[in-house]
Amino acid sequence: MPELAPPPEDRPRWRRPVVLAVAALLCLGLALWWQLRAARPPLVAVETMTPGPVTRVLAVNGKIAPRARVAIRAAVGDVVQDVEVEAGDVVPAGAVLARLDLRHQAAVLRQAEAALAQAVILQAQAAADFGRNRDLGAQVAQVTLDDARRSLAGAAQEVAGRAALRDQARVVLDRYTLRAPVAGTVLTRAVDPGQRVDTATTLFTLADLARLRVETDVDETYALQIAPGQRVRLLLLGSAETRMGTVETVAPRVDPDTGGLAVKIGFDAPVRAPVGLTVTANVVIDSRTALTVPRTALTGGAVFVLRAGRAVATPVRVIDWPAERLIVTAGLAPGDRVITDSTGLHDGQILREEGK
Known part of the structure; x- marks a missing residue:
C-alpha cells in the first residue's frame, strides 16, 4: 500500500487576530495623522x-516715426517714363524722383509758343500802322487813327492772352516731372516705369530721418494720467540699451473708433532706427x-x-x-x-x- 502523506501541521490560531489588530492600528494612526495635519493652520x-520710493509707470508699445513725412502724388495723370530713385535713397530738395510721358504736353507748349509768336508779329504790325497814321497827322481821318489805336490795343491784349497760355502750358509741363519738395530719405516707392498713374495715388513718401520720435496710443482709461513733459524710458526692439525721452504732445481728443489717445515721445539724444520699429515706452506717471x-x-x-x-x-x-x-x-x-x-x-x- 502506498504511504499516506503526513497531516499538515496546525498553524497557530493567534496569527490572524494579531494581523487584523496591527492593520487596525495602522489605519487608526493614519486617520489620526491626517486629522491632525488637517487641523494645523495654513x-x-x-x-x-x-x-x-515708488515709481508709477505706464507701459505702452509704440513705433519709430519721422517728425516730418511728405506723401508725393502726381499732379497729372499719365504714363510713367522714368523713375530716378529707390527706397532708402537720400535726396536733396528739388531732386527729380520720376518723369511722366510729357510728349503731348510738350506739343501743347510748342503750339502755345507759336501762337504767341504770331500774336507778337500782329502786335508789331498794329503798332506800325498806328505809328504811321499818327505821324500823318491831319492827313488821316480821326476815325482811321482811332481804328489803328483800337487794333493796337487788341493786338496787345492778344499777346498778353497768348503769353498766359504759354505760361500755363509751361506750368503743366513742369508737373510731368516729380521733384522732392524737401530734403529727406525716400521711405516708399510705389511706382515703376510704364505704369499709368493718377492724381490720387501716393507714389513716393519722403521723411527726415535725422530727427525721429515714438508715436503711440494710450488707452482712454489713462488719458487723464499722461501729460507733456513726463519722462519716458524707451527700449527699442532688438536693443538692450535703454534710452530716455520726454512726452512731447498729447492729442486733445480720444479717437472714437479705437478709444486711444495719440501720444508723441521725443528722444533726448538722436537715434538711428528704421521707421516702424517697435518701441516699448515706460512713461513715468508718478514718483513718491x-x-x-x-x-x-x-x-x-x-x-x-x-x-x-x-x-x-x-x-x-x-x-x-x-x-x-x-x-x-x-x-x-x-x-x-x-x-x-x-x-x-x-x-x-x-x-x-x-x-x-
Missing part, C-alpha cells in the same frame, strides 16, 4: 509694511514715497493683516494701476503685517506665518 507669506502691497493681496477692496495668528480683513484704498504692486493711500500703516496672497482666506481665520 501657512501664509507675510510682508511688513515699510514706506519706500508710499506703502505698496502685491496685487494678489487685495480682495474686494481689502487686504488681510496677520494679527495674533489670525487674518484680519482690513479695508484699504489703492491706486488701481496695471502693475504687480499697488500704492496704498489709506487703510494701512507702517509695521502692519500684510498677507501677500488673499486667495481662500476669510476674516478671523487662524494662520501660521511661513518661517515661524
Whole structure:
C-alpha cells in the first residue's frame, strides 16, 4: 500500500487576530495623522509694511516715426517714363524722383509758343500802322487813327492772352516731372516705369530721418494720467540699451473708433532706427514715497493683516494701476503685517506665518 502523506501541521490560531489588530492600528494612526495635519493652520507669506520710493509707470508699445513725412502724388495723370530713385535713397530738395510721358504736353507748349509768336508779329504790325497814321497827322481821318489805336490795343491784349497760355502750358509741363519738395530719405516707392498713374495715388513718401520720435496710443482709461513733459524710458526692439525721452504732445481728443489717445515721445539724444520699429515706452506717471502691497493681496477692496495668528480683513484704498504692486493711500500703516496672497482666506481665520 502506498504511504499516506503526513497531516499538515496546525498553524497557530493567534496569527490572524494579531494581523487584523496591527492593520487596525495602522489605519487608526493614519486617520489620526491626517486629522491632525488637517487641523494645523495654513501657512501664509507675510510682508511688513515699510514706506519706500515708488515709481508709477505706464507701459505702452509704440513705433519709430519721422517728425516730418511728405506723401508725393502726381499732379497729372499719365504714363510713367522714368523713375530716378529707390527706397532708402537720400535726396536733396528739388531732386527729380520720376518723369511722366510729357510728349503731348510738350506739343501743347510748342503750339502755345507759336501762337504767341504770331500774336507778337500782329502786335508789331498794329503798332506800325498806328505809328504811321499818327505821324500823318491831319492827313488821316480821326476815325482811321482811332481804328489803328483800337487794333493796337487788341493786338496787345492778344499777346498778353497768348503769353498766359504759354505760361500755363509751361506750368503743366513742369508737373510731368516729380521733384522732392524737401530734403529727406525716400521711405516708399510705389511706382515703376510704364505704369499709368493718377492724381490720387501716393507714389513716393519722403521723411527726415535725422530727427525721429515714438508715436503711440494710450488707452482712454489713462488719458487723464499722461501729460507733456513726463519722462519716458524707451527700449527699442532688438536693443538692450535703454534710452530716455520726454512726452512731447498729447492729442486733445480720444479717437472714437479705437478709444486711444495719440501720444508723441521725443528722444533726448538722436537715434538711428528704421521707421516702424517697435518701441516699448515706460512713461513715468508718478514718483513718491508710499506703502505698496502685491496685487494678489487685495480682495474686494481689502487686504488681510496677520494679527495674533489670525487674518484680519482690513479695508484699504489703492491706486488701481496695471502693475504687480499697488500704492496704498489709506487703510494701512507702517509695521502692519500684510498677507501677500488673499486667495481662500476669510476674516478671523487662524494662520501660521511661513518661517515661524
